[in-house]
Amino acid sequence: MAHDDTNAPRRPAGTAPDMSWFGWGDPALARSLDPGLRDLIAQVLRARPRDMPPVPEEEVRLPAPRLDPRVRARLTEVTGDAHLADDDATRLRHCGGKSTPDLLMRRAGSADPAPDAVLYPADHDQVLRLLEVCSAEGVAVVPFGGGTSVVGGLTPLSGGFGSVVALDLRRLDALVSFDPESMTAVLGAGVRTPRAEALLAEYGCTLGHMPQSYEYATIGGYAATRSSGQASSGYGRFEDMVVSLRAATPRGTLAAGGPPASAAGPDLRHLLLGSEGTLGVITEVGVRVRRRPERVLDEAWSFPDFRTGAAALRAVAQSDARPTMARVLDESETFVGAALGGREATPGCQAVVGFEGTEAEVDARAAAVGAVLAAAGGTRLGPEPVAHWRENRFSAPYLRDTLLSAGILAETLETAASWTDLVPLHAAVSDALTAALDGDEGGAVVMCHVSHTYATGASLYFTVATAAGSAPLERWERAKRAASEAIVAHGGTITHHHAVGTDHRPWMAEEIGALGADVLRAAKGALDPRGILNPGKLIPAPRG
Amino acid sequence: MAHDDTNAPRRPAGTAPDMSWFGWGDPALARSLDPGLRDLIAQVLRARPRDMPPVPEEEVRLPAPRLDPRVRARLTEVTGDAHLADDDATRLRHCGGKSTPDLLMRRAGSADPAPDAVLYPADHDQVLRLLEVCSAEGVAVVPFGGGTSVVGGLTPLSGGFGSVVALDLRRLDALVSFDPESMTAVLGAGVRTPRAEALLAEYGCTLGHMPQSYEYATIGGYAATRSSGQASSGYGRFEDMVVSLRAATPRGTLAAGGPPASAAGPDLRHLLLGSEGTLGVITEVGVRVRRRPERVLDEAWSFPDFRTGAAALRAVAQSDARPTMARVLDESETFVGAALGGREATPGCQAVVGFEGTEAEVDARAAAVGAVLAAAGGTRLGPEPVAHWRENRFSAPYLRDTLLSAGILAETLETAASWTDLVPLHAAVSDALTAALDGDEGGAVVMCHVSHTYATGASLYFTVATAAGSAPLERWERAKRAASEAIVAHGGTITHHHAVGTDHRPWMAEEIGALGADVLRAAKGALDPRGILNPGKLIPAPRG
Known part of the structure; x- marks a missing residue:
């Protein structure tokens, strides 16, 4: 283990560092909120932001580790002593993912449930042997990769067992x-x-x-x-x-x-x-x-409204033209995107297409896509408006942390539907979120973009910003529930790319049907007869 | 039921006709063997073809129907009397698919096993109700679509139950x-x-x-x-x-x-x-x-050898160029194809690419593909050599019947592998087939083409012609076993597009592993707890 001081998490030598325990990524990259933006947000959300800093790490409450010493010895027999960690700093960094509920809990000082230990197996065979021990001893196992789940997929639920371990796979990095x-x-x-x-x-x-x-x-x-x-x-x-x-x-x-x-x-x-x-x-x-592509080209396009922009992307997806990336922002996200990028907002909505390949491929494909977009009512804006997005495209989670510290919830949710269902679904979810969050504690800004297109339909990716209010967790859960119900009622899938975890599990029986759920349980029975693997996630509980 | 005479199969009014009971398709389209071709085959295969006509239909032996009258009544309660048939003509046309073993059995007068009855449900709900009855009563069910299986997928095995029905879905035709x-x-x-x-x-x-x-x-x-x-x-x-x-x-x-x-x-x-x-x-x-495409364009290309032709298709599949169809024939199939098409055989091997789309798309894609093929050592031959193939591309099964009547087995088998494994696999399977069939009863012609390409690999489709010999079924089974063993040993899948049925089932445990087989059995347990659905197919028997 490489650790410089006793409070640092005990990660294996030479492996990637953990993320911040209360937010996204590298704590050194955390940003502060520009006062001007803060005032603007207060105005738009009709709420006075308040400081909501995370508690200091030493104040976080972790439950005492419960792993039986005999079981612990069996596990370290597989991994070696150096590759089982049960110090608080390591456990804290494995007690969940990065959803807004995860962060709200952690920042308020709660790290319960936490894994009783974190295992760092070296290879496939060690994983096999660890699962054998955990299955024999009745220890729940939560596989842990990058720790980026935003649906509760990493919450260390014990599932009725006496203890639970996180199985951190960072050493399988070849x-x-x-x-x-x-x-x-x-x-x-x-x-x-x-x-x-x-x-x-x-x-x-x-x-x-x-x-x-x-x-x-x-x-x-x-x-x-x-x-x-x-x-x-x-x-x-x-x-x-x-x-x-x-x-x-x-x-x-x-x-x-x-x-x-x-x-x-x-x-x-x-x-x-x-x-x-x-x-x-x-x-x-x-x-x-x-x-690897020789060239990457981005282009922004403008459309009079979201419906026209979505129809244009549909025309592209159903044609021979092939962008590498295709997105269209609704009016609300177009406006906010321009503001964050320091550009004047253009009316209507913006689409972004990207191309990767050889020089000749990029030229040919950009021409083909451009012809379809222009025919569908688009105006080419060129690469400039995309530059800010491309530079910042992995950093939105940092901004979310900054807003959270200022008392603003900024969370995302997503779905996908057929082209026929897409625009009505967009309206239904936007309305549901707006209605669920509007009240005495202010309002919400709801924005959306299509981020993935297919011949038969597309995804919708919503971002919501609202004041945290007096009970932020309950406030967000109410909004999430309203959005999920709108999704299910309007032909959307409960998740296009965030997965199920704990947060979407209540909608899985509706998504795949009671018999579909039976099939998943049967497959689990064949592979994990004792049910130690990530209990409480994905697979709906059996029919009463 | 529409039936003109009592010996005709009792198919539901307005639905598609059955295929020939002893061969492919429409009996009216059966072809006779050109005497010149017959002599050529004799010479190449070192065997004197002999007449092997099918027995007359009235001589076919069918087992007596075993369906309990009470169960029969429960089934017709769902379908109506008119949509359960248990006459011999209908049962004969549902007692298997169209593999060479199927045809050899049928032509020799054996129709055992045969379904005890054929059901023609009207819709999804009738299928549900029929399965409920069959599950409750212990009747095996073989779903029956077009009847084209070449892997034993339609053989009406009872799976330990007292009776078996074919569930013919031709009325679900909307x-x-x-x-x-x-x-x-x-x-x-x-x-x-x-x-x-x-x-x-x-x-x-x-x-x-x-x-x-x-x-x-x-x-x-x-x-x-x-x-x-x-x-x-x-x-x-x-x-x-x-x-x-x-x-x-x-x-x-x-x-x-x-x-x-x-x-x-x-x-x-x-x-x-x-x-x-x-x-x-x-x-x-x-x-x-x-x-629907505005235009369809085919082009033949010539390559010095199969390895170069396959590498050229790999270059296409890994590039931005997109044919609608891409095939390359090995030297043997190139030679035979030219002979059957009445063209002079060109040295080396032939590839075929096809393009469908708008006029502009076809032009652009043919140019892009052509550039890759030319750079990979190909010579464009133009559309002419493809015309015979396109005209006859659905009729090879008729030719197989013609050859079978002349004592020649002509059967196909197929696999797929990564590009790295492809050429060695081609050689291994060709050698295995040749060795298994060479002997006192003559030799074999083994030919192959790549019929489907992917970025990471391709399929191989083998055609074998050999004299039927004194024990045709055993002769073919020996060749098939040798080919399957070569496929499994050289990184191929046991089937790329013919499926598993009974014929590939012995290799499934190797294909998906013992645990993979357990998962399929578990899924089946959840959906079909009594095991009435197509017993003896696909899913390997449990580990002893």
Whole structure:
């Protein structure tokens, strides 16, 4: 373990650092709120921001570790003494993800539940052996990758067991193999994206997966949550990139995929993709890679309104034209985006398209996409308005922390629907959020963009800002519930790329049906008969 | 029922006709063997063809129907009297698929096992009710679409139950809904492809799924077997087209999919896709559609050898260039193809690329693909050599019947592998087939083409011709076993698009692992607890 002082978390030598325990990312990058922006927010939200700083770390209350010494010894027999940590600093950094409820709890000094210990296995075989011990001893296991979940996927619920451990996969950080002819690579599940890109860059390749959590999220986490990145139009969703998976389960190894396609029964990759650590611990991911682009070109476009902009992106998605990235902001987000970027707000709404490839490919594709957008009523604004977004595209979570310290909740939620359902769904969710948050404690700004487009539909990504009010957690939960109900009622999926965790679990039975839930429980029974893997997440409780 | 004479099968009024009971398709289209070709084959195969006509239909031995009259009455209560058939002609046409073993058995007069009855449900709800009755009464159920399986997927195994019924879905032949904005359609599972195309053509759309079984195979069958069509490079595999599925199971309805993408847990569409009737009966399939192409352009290319041709297709698949179809024939198939097309054989091997779209799209894509192929050592031959293939691309099964009547086995098998494994796998399977068939009864012609390409690998489609010999069934089974062992040993999947059925089931435990098989059994337990659905197919028997 590398630790300079006794209060630092005991992370394994040479591995990536933990994120801030009360917010996103590197604490050194935290920003303060510009007083002018603060006043503007107060006006727009009809609420006086108040200081809401996090409690000092030493005041955080952690429950006493409960791991039986005999069980602890069995676990360190697998990992070695150095790779089990049960100090408070390490446990604190593994007691949840980065949703607004997570942060509100942590900042107020609550770290309960916390894992009783954090395990740092070296490889697949150690994970297998740890699961064997935990299954035999009745210890719940929460697989932990980059720690970026915003849906409660990392909350260390014990699920009726006497103790719970976080299984931190950061030591599984190797490029296991690379096949230049087939353009595939096998990566350890714990590899964070910047490291994955650096490893692949040595071969002139890229994965092209760029979600907002890019800097911290891991390859295994992407697979476990069916992640989707900002360049999904060109590179596909993460599940489209996965050619093979290897997972450790309490009943042994489950490997799936390999050949480029197969008709040999149901595709079991898709059982592990999206399984959120409830069916197994993904330890290795085989991915398709692409050559690194010679050129990246962004372009902003303007449309008279969101409906027209969305229809234009539909025309692109259903044509032969292929952007690498395609987004359209609603009127509200267009206005706020211009303000944050220090630009004058243009009327209507803005769309952004991006292109990656060789010089010739970028030219050809930008021309093809441009022709469709222009025909659909768009006006080309050029690259300038996109520059601020591209520079800051991974930093919104830092801004959220800053706002939170100033008493402002800024949270996101997302869905996807067919093109036919999209605009009505956008209105329904916007209205639900606005209504749920409007009252004595001020109002809300609700903004939205389409961030991922498909031939048959698109995603909607909402951002909400509102005063924290007197009971911030309850306030946000009320808004989230209202939005979720609107989503389900208007043909949306409960989550397009944030996954299920604890927060979307109440809507899963409706999403996949009672029989679908039975199937997931049956699969879990085959792989994790005792139910130690990430209890209380994803899979709905059995029908009464 | 529409039947003109008492010996005709009793198919429901207005539905598509059955195929020939002993061969492919429409008996009126059977062809006779040109004497010149017959002599050539004799010479190449070192064997004297012999006449092997099918027995007359009245000599076929069917087991007596075993359905309990009380159970029969419960079933007709659901379907109506007119939609249960247990006459010999109907049962004979539902006692298997169209593999060479199927045909050899049938032609020799064996129709055992045969279904005890054939059910023609009207809709999803009738399927649900029939499964309820069959589950309660212990009757095995074999879902039956177009009847085109070549892997034993339709063999009416009773699985330890006292009787078995074929569930013929031809009445589920409607376009249930069409969404022009989202470019999606919901089709009944029993719709055959030409009808699906006709229904979609009314909206100017196409599915673009063109497997060799096109004329008879159904939409539900494609989903149940993870089919892939000849234009998969452009339109995708069938599983890529499926946006939603509805299935009836003994435990109720399982519906999956809908929104264009989701992160709400494992994608349960992929549990039904490839389930081959073992987990549920797919009754409706939501598909993505495309606009009908203005233009279709085919081009042949010549390469010095198979390795160079395959590498050229790899370069295309890993580039921005996008053919709708991409195939490359090995030297042997290039030679035979030229002979069958009445053209002089060119040295080396031939590739075929096809393009569909608007005039401008076809031009642009043909230019882009052509540039890659030329750079990879190809010589453009133009459209002419492709014309014979396109005209005859659905008729190879008729030729197989003709050859079978002349004592020649002509069967196919297929696999897929990474680009790195592809050429060694091609050699290994070719050698295995050649060695298994060479002996006192003559030799074999083994040919192969790449029919589907992906960024990370490709499929291999082998065709084998050999004299039937004294024990044709055993002779073919020996060759098939040798090929399957070579596939598994050299990184191939046991099936790229023919599915598993009975014939590939012995290799499934190796393909998906013992734990993968456990998961499938667990899913089946949740959906079909009594195990009535297509017993003996796909899912390996439990570990001893």
